[in-house]
Amino acid sequence: xxxxxxxxxxxxxxxxxxxxxxxxxxxxxxxxxxxxxxxxxxxxxxxxxxxxxxxxxxxxxxxxxxxxxxxxxxxxxxxxxxxxxxxxxxxxxxxxxxxxxxxxxxxxxxxxxxxxxxxxxxxxxxxxxxxxxxx
Numbered sequence: 001x002x003x004x005x006x007x008x009x010x011x012x013x014x015x016x017x018x019x020x021x022x023x024x025x026x027x028x029x030x031x032x033x034x035x036x037x038x039x040x041x042x043x044x045x046x047x048x049x050x051x052x053x054x055x056x057x058x059x060x061x062x063x064x065x066x067x068x069x070x071x072x073x074x075x076x077x078x079x080x081x082x083x084x085x086x087x088x089x090x091x092x093x094x095x096x097x098x099x100x101x102x103x104x105x106x107x108x109x110x111x112x113x114x115x116x117x118x119x120x121x122x123x124x125x126x127x128x129x130x131x132x133x134x135x
């Protein structure tokens with residue numbers, strides 16, 4: 001069996017497994033293996049095939065990591081949706097307490113000493129699982 005068939009089989013397996021994972025990394029490696037298969041089909045030696053696969057895999061991985069870092073920040077968008085939302089005070093003492101928000105009890109702390117718990121409280125920030133509240 002020719003070398004390019006092996007590369008294309010590896011590429012097909014990697015792309016097939018990628019369809020179940022959704023990470024895109026195996027897709028990059030599958031494309032690299034496919035490119036190495038094309039290089040083998042064109043008559044490039046084994047070293048050239050390995051270099052082709054390695055370079056495409058490395059560049060694809062770097063590009064994918066850059067893309068994921070620039071687009072993947074779900075925690076900040078979820079927290080941003082909470083900012084400005086009103087909460088119901090369940091218990092409050094000395095700038096700390098528990099509030100009801102989204103059907104659950106949350107730990108909360110005052111944004112500053114001037115926060116009046118008798119007035120309506122709004123979420124100003126989220127620190128972990130603690131809501132920072134202000135008037």
